[in-house]
Amino acid sequence: MRSRVNVEQLSAQILDTFSARAKRLGLRALHMGELASELHMSATTLYKLYPSKEALALACLQRWADELSAAEAAKQNPKRAPFDQYMHWIDAWADANAAISPAFLRDLQSDYPAVWK
16 A cells, blocks of 8 residues: 555645646546656556546645645735735746646536536
């Protein structure tokens, strides 16, 4: 059995690769078998950690939300005017979403409505 650290590292590696490809290509262009091959693992191993592309998409969105929250928290400054704080949040949001292709959002909405909500 893999150690907890190895599973977490493997999961992070899967999310890194999936995230980069999903942002660039959209979800429909991603195939779990190709992702497993790119990661030099069996599809069985991939499916043990993420049983579906929908599960991967949901984990990816959660990671992006967490990263955006962390970026926003790092920019918080109680001495800054509310409008300036808002603009910093907008900048962080724009930076986080700049690399996401329209295909990703379109595919997410049409193919994974439960995740979209």
